[in-house]
Amino acid sequence: MDGSAAARQQPTAGGRLLRREAAVLVLEDGTTFTGESYGAIGTTFGEAVFSTGMSGYQETLTDPSYHRQVVVMTAPHIGNTGINDEDQESSRIWVSGFVVRDPALRPSNWRSQRTLEDELRDQDVVGICGLDTRALTRHLRERGAMRVGIFSGEAAQGSNLLDQVTAQPSMAGAELASEVSTGEAYVVAAQGTKRFTVAAVDLGIKAMTPERMAERGIEVHVLPADVSFEQLQQIRPDGVFFSNGPGDPSTAPQVELLQQVLLAGIPFFGICFGNQLLGRALGFGTYKLKYGHRGINQPVLDKATGKVEITAHNHGFAVDAPIEGEVPAPAGSDFGRVRVSHICLNDDVVEGLECLDLPAFSVQYHPEAAAGPHDAAYLFDRFVGLLESSKTVAGEKN
Known part of the structure; x- marks a missing residue:
């Protein structure tokens, strides 16, 4: 047949x-x-x-x-x-x-x-x-x-x-994170001994993401997309996370919230849509890719180590930033210097950002990758290291 x-x-x-x-x-x-x-x-x-x-x-x-x-x-x-x-x-x-x-x-x-x-x-x-x-x-x-x-x-x-x-609306200019976000905050408990508290802004979060953080002793407070900075501060987070999500990042109202997080010196980690919003918070533009990256077999170069990771992707927009060298954040001196940390080896699209004067970084791909691959799972450990360093600095100041 x-x-x-x-x-x-x-x-x-x-x-x-x-x-x-x-x-x-x-x-x-x-x-x-x-x-x-x-x-x-x-x-x-x-x-x-x-x-x-x-x-x-x-x-x-x-x-x-x-x-x-x-x-x-x-x-x-x-x-x-x-x-x-x-x-x-x-x-x-x-x-x-x-x-x-x-x-x-x-x-x-x-x-x-x-x-x-x-x-x-x-x-x-x-x-x-x-x-x-x-x-x-x-x-x-x-x-x-x-x-x-x-x-x-x-x-x-x-x-x-x-x-x-x-007659249907285009994806360009669409604000969709509010349509997929949780309506009510909820908590994913740390597995074993609780080490840190993280506020995760749900822009379309996948279940495996808080799970990966919980495995590392993080209590994750998943918050609605319209959470204010004052509401976020009420849980006294050791760090803030912005998730993946749908839509055009140029329409996202969460950029202002993220700028407040960065200026407060709270450690930040973003994935996918969160990477695009970090780019916009720092003053870079974003643009729509011709056909995007979607799948679980995309090669990405970690520029710091030279390691090539096979990664999971799902994005149709990307950050417009220079892929070589350190540059001042276009949003102003308060945000310090920035560099592109990862690039896609298929087309040189920006796949990660790292702030050099603030405790913040992000990647465009999905290190939680429930269906695999798991080459990038170390990024959650990098976030834990950022939380540890920030807590040590805070303790020394006190």
């Missing part, structure tokens, strides 16, 4: 044959791909992006950074390991749509509790399968990430599909 026939008659977890409906994917430039329904039937819109990870689709789906994006998986076979309740990065699927070439006929993994497609259907996520994802990925690489619509079932027969796609 060829791939298209398998897609039309795929056994579900219960063994019954699932007959798929026609589906179509329409890009804003008018390019159209036909396929078959996958997950829920209906219509969805978002920004078309591609992820190059060979595994980790469950973590991708539940990453809040993918809010309002339709994710194209470049690996052809998706769903092989099913879905479990342990690998979720948040309480729900955040992608707007999901695009795969060949869905697994059935999951085969001892940890699997249900099929990927059942999970997509249960959470009303519209997807498409049976199309040439390699051709689609090449198109997005050449033309750039763009708005897209997936239409399946009766919706696929509409005559104004492109008009519907072009």
Whole structure:
């Protein structure tokens, strides 16, 4: 049986044959791909992006950074390991749509509790399968990430599909962190002896991030995206963390909060969106990448050590800063000197910032990397070292 026939008659977890409906994917430039329904039937819109990870689709789906994006998986076979309740990065699927070439006929993994497609259907996520994802990925690489619509079932027969796609808002200029952040503060307790307290501003935080800090004796207070500096100070944090998240960093109101944190001398660590906000707080610009970095196989150079790390990425924006040498922060002398600490070896995009006169650093990639790789896990230890140094200095002053 060829791939298209398998897609039309795929056994579900219960063994019954699932007959798929026609589906179509329409890009804003008018390019159209036909396929078959996958997950829920209906219509969805978002920004078309591609992820190059060979595994980790469950973590991708539940990453809040993918809010309002339709994710194209470049690996052809998706769903092989099913879905479990342990690998979720948040309480729900955040992608707007999901695009795969060949869905697994059935999951085969001892940890699997249900099929990927059942999970997509249960959470009303519209997807498409049976199309040439390699051709689609090449198109997005050449033309750039763009708005897209997936239409399946009766919706696929509409005559104004492109008009519907072009009527959707662009990712540029979108403020989305407030849409994915926690509504209420909560605490992730330190494992073993508590050593430090960290205020983590949730801009789309993944569950594994506070877990990695808790493993190192940090009590993590996860705070809503609209937290004020005065509210943050009430927990008397030893350090502040800004998480990953969706949207355009130029619209983020948290830049002012971060400047207050830096000027107060509180140690800071940022990941992904947090890296972009550190850049903006220091006075650098940010810009939208042509098609972004997404996947778990991106090579990054640590300029201080010369070490190359294979890292997990999910970002469509980047910091505009000189990649060589030390420079004064454009925001003014209060922020001291800054240098780019990491760069992507594929395209020289800034992948990390380090303040030389303030206790602050950030990286554009994901050292928590629940689906792997774990080359960058040492960055949490670097944050602990920053907290220790700051506490020692504070103790000497007292």
